[in-house]
Amino acid sequence: MKTINLNIKNMVCPRCILVIQNELESLGAFISTIRLGHATIQVPETVTKSIIADRLNSYGFELLEDKEQILMEQIKLGIQHYIEKLENSSKEAMLSDFLAHEIGKNYNFLSKLFSKSEGVTIETYYINKRVDRVKELIKYDELNLSEIAVKLGYSSVHYLSSQFKRVTGLSVSDYKEMMRNENRYYKSLSEALHDLREKGYTYNFSKKNDCLECKDLCASFQIEDLNISEFYRFDENEDAAGxxxxxxxxxxxxxxGLLIDNSNLQNKTLFRRLSDKLKDGLNEK
Structure with a gap:
């Protein structure tokens, strides 16, 4: 058996630790230590870093060998750890002091190297990550904004709100509305139609060959020229035709306007193009 130290990129949560631990053990490794970003293992002589890298790459992880890359990952994980500590303690050290202690290097050195390597300052990266956490907590809808501000160490709700808008370009209320729209659930086709008409989807579209036709506008459109902004599927009954x-x-x-397809997706080519267009729209968001 031989000992190997692994520095691993993209480990961001306890589940990542579990996935990597399972994969390493499936290769015959004995885990000495494992934490976010690092593992020390003992493996048979036949197991190489290349074999380990191939296995972990399939799950989106990457082995790091370059010392600077390793340090960048340590800083990012340190910032993540700092945010987690904020959530569990109302009194936390300054970020600069925390990172210096966590990594064991001078903060000015870390700051200059991070800016050079990542193109943003440590402070900007931290702000973005903290706002990402605010977004997660808003989605969970278990805490109000005042509680989120306290939980993440913001001095006030106003400060949280202004930082949120500066980073995302949206006010907190606009972001909440966007989340409600994305997660909107309709119990029936008629309920969806009523609400969408109220939201301004007043025109009716229909399929015509490989285009969409709007008789209200006396016009036909190529799918590529349209934006698919809403999508809902309903199982009206147990029959597939429903x-x-x-x-x-x-x-x-x-x-x-709206296109209603209750043809059991018989026009598969057209449906595929609509699906691709919908995916493109989601990716742009």
Whole structure:
């Protein structure tokens, strides 16, 4: 058996530790220590770092060999650890002191190296990560904004709100509304239609060959020229023919309408193009 030290990128949560531990053990490794970003293992002579890297790469992890890259990952994990500590303690050290102690290096050295390597300052990276955590807590919808501010060490709700808008470009209320829209659930096709009509989707689209036609506008559109902004699927009954899909569609001129497909997706080519368009829209967001 031989001992190998592994520095691992993209370990961000306890589940990552579990996944990596399982994969390493499946290669015959004995785990001496494992934590976010690092593992010390003992493996048979036949198991190389290349074999380990290939196995971990399939799960989105990466072995780091470059000393600077290793240090950058340590700083990022240190910032993550700092945010976690904030959530569990109302009195925490300054970020600079915390990182210097956590990593064992002078903060000015860490700061200059991080800015050079990542193109942003440690402070900016930290602010972005803290706002990401605010977004997560908003999505969970278990705490109000005042409670989130206290939990993450903000001096006030106003400071949290202004920083949130500066980073995301959205006010907290706008972000909450966006989340409600993305997570909106309709119990029936008729409920969805009523609400979408209220939101301004007034025109009706239908399929015509490989295009979408809007008789209200006396016009036909290529799918590639349209924006698919809403999508809902309903199982109206146990029969496959009862399935319906609603697409919320916006034209290049900003006009909004609906396409209702209750044909059991018989036009598979057209449906695939609509699905691809929907995915493209989500990726852009």
């Amino acid at each position: 399935k319906s899909v609603i697409y919320g569609i916006e034209t290049p001129d900003g006009l909004k």
